[in-house]
Amino acid sequence: MEIFKYMADYDYEQLVFCHDESSGLKAIIAIHDTTLGPALGGTRMWTYETEAAAVEDALRLARGMTYKNAAAGLNLGGGKAVIIGDPRSDKSEELFRAFGRYVQSLNGRYITAEDVGTTVEDMDLIYQETNYVTGISPAYGSSGNPSPVTAFGVYRGMKAAAKEAFGTDSLQGKVVAVQGVGNVAYKLCEHLHKEGAKLIVTDIRKDAVDKVVQEFNATAVDPDDIYSVPCDIYAPCALGGTINDQTIPLLKAKVIAGSANNQLKEAKHGQIIHDLGIVYAPDYVINAGGVINVADELHGYNEERALKKVEAIYQNIEKVFEISKRDDIPTSEAADRMAEERIEKIRNSRNQFLQNGFHILSRR
Structure with missing residues (x-):
């Protein structure tokens, strides 16, 4: 290269x-x-x-x-x-x-x-x-395992996406299809179960599936069947690229919100699901809880303060939806625009400060 x-x-x-x-x-x-x-x-x-x-x-x-940290509201x-x-x-x-x-x-x-x-x-x-x-x-004063905090952020973002799609952020009675039940997804399922959501889960590891079925009264399906199950929300929490040409026609969900990275196989798939009226919570915005949590360590870790910042993922997802409507673009592009606009504002502010400082020095 x-x-x-x-x-x-x-x-x-x-x-x-x-x-x-x-x-x-x-x-x-x-x-x-x-x-x-x-x-x-x-x-x-x-x-x-x-x-x-x-x-x-x-x-x-x-x-x-750069995009993830900017969209999360971090000064990083x-x-x-x-x-x-x-x-x-x-x-x-x-x-x-x-x-x-x-x-x-x-x-x-x-x-x-x-x-x-x-x-x-x-x-x-x-x-x-x-x-x-x-x-x-x-x-050493660290925050420890980030998985529970990441899951909490995904849960908050999912509620914001539900509000956009269904008019209420309550997940009680909503059917959520969770693909992958690793450390983050397990804690996400715990949040959803407590709120009264109905869980459909899959994973290539039978023991992980069995645990969620037993503890949270979930229904298990084969990995290839998770895309086509009747549900309100599809939560990709395993590998990336699961939103693609093959899976999109199978989806029954009105919302896509999960913890996996790089959920869209290609950029075009963001536009396709947007045109279908599916509400998509962009991955790097909704799964930013982990980085928000570790970033708090830079100030001397405080769990209460960190969780308060992670709660704001709800508002960050709402802002993505606002930009999507404002500019008539899919939410995948709106997330990028939100990050870019924040960076540009700070860059312009800094440049203005430097220019004013130069003018003051030049007059002396």
């Missing part, structure tokens, strides 16, 4: 290559935009087929974090890191501490966190070398 052309096309600020021979570290840190504040985004460890694929992944994910920009290696066999204390030194060298421009292939224990090792890391062990 033409790296500088790619960076110019999407307005990236910085790309850092990290190498430490003694530990075997090969990592890439991508910083997309720091208009709102330092870039926050997790560190992914993965066995990439090529180094170019690792660079592209870091860049793509960093840009996504977007960044991401990838470590090239097998998380099952290549981890070591020296590797993560070497990576931590690279994070420290950026002097706070980038703040890391847990991601695919990394754990709380890995973050603890990074913490030995830098304070610019979140998601560390609760013993």
Whole structure:
């Protein structure tokens, strides 16, 4: 790939290559935009087929974090890191501490966190070398497991989407089809059950399904059947790309609201479901509870304060719907526009301040 052309096309600020021979570290840190504040985004460890694929992944994910953090109302920009290696066999204390030194060298421009292939224990090792890391062990003052908070945010966003579709945000009696019942979805099902929603669930792991069936009186279906079940709300909480050419014609739901990332297979699918009158709560807006929670650690973690911020996902989803109507665009595009408008306002305000400061200095 033409790296500088790619960076110019999407307005990236910085790309850092990290190498430490003694530990075997090969990592890439991508910083997309720091208009709102330092870039926050997790560190992914993965066995990439090529180094170019690792660079592209870091860049793509960093840009996504810019939008996610901006839409969540955080004073943080977007960044991401990838470590090239097998998380099952290549981890070591020296590797993560070497990576931590690279994070420290950026002097706070980038703040890391847990991601695919990394754990709380890995973050603890990074913490030995830098304070610019979140998601560390609760013993160090961290927020701990983010799954319950992410689920709470999805629950709040789902209620806002229900209000848009049905005229009320009550989920009592609503049929919710939940695809995937991992850590986040399990807690989401708990919220929905308490409110009186009827659950239809699926997962490739039978034990996970059985647990939700027993505890929350859910109905289980085969994975391929979850798209076509009669329901009010479809909640994708597993893999991305489940809203696609094959599944959209099967959907009976009036609302799509779930915790999975990259729910739309392609951008065009946002327009298709919009034209069908399906209310879609964009994934990176509704599932932002986790990043909102870890961001609170930067101020000395306070659970009550963090949960209050996560509650506001309800209002964030409402704002997406407002922009969608205002500009006659699908909600998937409206979410991007909401993030871009916030970044632009802060950028203009900052530029105005700098210009005024220059004029004052020039008159002296």
